[in-house]
Amino acid sequence: MNAANEEAVQAFIDERMSLADIPLVIESVMDRHQTSTVKDLESVLEADRSARVAAQTTISQLEGILEQRASLRFVINRSADIRVR
DSSP: HHHHHHHHHHHHTTTTSOOGHHHHHHHHHHHHHHOOOOOHHHHHHHHHHHHHHHHHHHHHHHHHHHHHHHHHHHHHHHHHHHHHH
C-alpha cells in the first residue's frame, strides 16, 4: 500500500491535511483493500491504481471535514464576538 502512503504524504506536503492524518488515510485504504493473487504486472499496477484512487477519495473526505470544522469555528467565534459587544 505504498501508493496510499505516497498520496497521503503528497496531500500533507500540499497542506491539504495534517501529518496526523497520514495513517488515517493508509488505514482507510487498507480496510477497503481486497487481496488477490499477483498474476502479472498488470494486476500489480491495478492494485496501485486502486489504492491511489481510494487514498484520494479518503483525502477529499478529510478535506471536507476540515472545511466544515473551519466554518463551524468561524461561526462560533463570530457569535462570541457579537455577544461581547
